[in-house]
Amino acid sequence: MKENRSFDAIIIGGSYAGLSAAMALGRSLKKVLILDGEKPCNATTPYSHNFLTQDGKPPAAIAALARQQVACYDTALLLTDPAIRAIASSSHFTIETLSGAVFEGRKLIFATGIKDLLPDIKGLADCWGKSVIHCPYCHGYEYRNRKTGILANGSAALHLAKLVHNLTKDLTLLTNGEPEFTDEEWHQLQTHHIAVRQTGIREVAHTGGQIHRVIFNDYSTLLLDALYARVPFVQHSNLPATLGCALTEQGYIQVDAFQKTTVPGVFACGDAVSPMRSVASAVAGGNLAGAMVNNDLSQENFMIPA
Numbered sequence: 438m439k440e441n442r443s444f445d446a447i448i449i450g451g452s453y454a455g456l457s458a459a460m461a462l463g464r465s466l467k468k469v470l471i472l473d474g475e476k477p478c479n480a481t482t483p484y485s486h487n488f489l490t491q492d493g494k495p496p497a498a499i500a501a502l503a504r505q506q507v508a509c510y511d512t513a514l515l516l517t518d519p520a521i522r523a524i525a526s527s528s529h530f531t532i533e534t535l536s537g538a539v540f541e542g543r544k545l546i547f548a549t550g551i552k553d554l555l556p557d558i559k560g561l562a563d564c565w566g567k568s569v570i571h572c573p574y575c576h577g578y579e580y581r582n583r584k585t586g587i588l589a590n591g592s593a594a595l596h597l598a599k600l601v602h603n604l605t606k607d608l609t610l611l612t613n614g615e616p617e618f619t620d621e622e623w624h625q626l627q628t629h630h631i632a633v634r635q636t637g638i639r640e641v642a643h644t645g646g647q648i649h650r651v652i653f654n655d656y657s658t659l660l661l662d663a664l665y666a667r668v669p670f671v672q673h674s675n676l677p678a679t680l681g682c683a684l685t686e687q688g689y690i691q692v693d694a695f696q697k698t699t700v701p702g703v704f705a706c707g708d709a710v711s712p713m714r715s716v717a718s719a720v721a722g723g724n725l726a727g728a729m730v731n732n733d734l735s736q737e738n739f740m741i742p743a
Contacts, residue, residue, distance in 0.1 A: 444470045447542030449520045452477045454707025454723035455548030456503040461727025463510030474519035482566035487574050488717040523676045544730045547705040549674035560641035567646035569664045577604045580663035589667035591617035696726035
């Protein structure tokens with residue numbers, strides 16, 4: 438027997454952005470359901486940084502506290518039961534979960550995040566989020582003045598190099614193949630004495646996720662303490678696409694300044710919509726999404742005769 442329940446809003450994704458949206462709605466006495474699969478993209482990251490009052494805390498501890506605080510609001514319900522199907526009608530959205538439960542919501546918020554597509558390099562996945570990192574704001578301070586590499590190519594590599602160069606001058610770009618720099622980009626790299634290694638990478642040698650060297654296909658090595666990696670990604674959930682939500686050229690869910698997607702009644706927040714991948718940014722975006730959903734619901738409710 439499939440379970441049917443109705444909510445003002447359903448949030449798909451119960452990590453930092455989703456929980457932040459839920460708190461905003463719960464505090465406004467809106468009936469909100471959060472469906473989570475417990476697969477945060479920073480699951481391997483030991484410490485979170487650059488989040489005021491939470492700097493240096495484990496991401497799992499921040500999420501656990503967030504769940505406890507959201508649970509204090511009687512109108513908010515969190516279920517560990519990922520959504521697998523979404524159908525839109527003229528008045529509501531129908532969501533089916535992995536367990537077979539069915540829920541209806543007047544509004545929908547996607548806080549589903551993205552999935553990193555790591556290159557097939559031995560050892561790299563073991564270091565991901567520890568010493569193979571993606572963001573100088575989240576992790577760069579801890580590796581300041583250390584031997585650092587950047588696994589990227591072209592303009593993306595140069596952009597990241599400009600940020601990391603402020604943190605360490607012992608910096609090498611690893612293109613893992615033919616470099617894709619313009620003459621001007623080569624000039625900038627040479628001016629700032631940033632080395633470029635184009636030999637393919639065989640292995641990231643590490644101990645317990647802490648990198649100590651990169652081994653190339655020709656068996657030459659490069660000693661490193663940290664490696665930034667700019668990797669491709671896909672949306673973690675295909676449900677936004679099935680509902681018709683447009684994506685940006687970079688692959689993020691397209692939203693406006695109020696976290697609204699291109700589909701009426703559907704909002705999105707967190708890593709799924711922005712390259713600013715930090716807990717602080719996710720919390721901020723989720724809070725805004727929750728407030729905007731509450732605003733729309735309140736406006737609609739006010740138009741219904743008492």
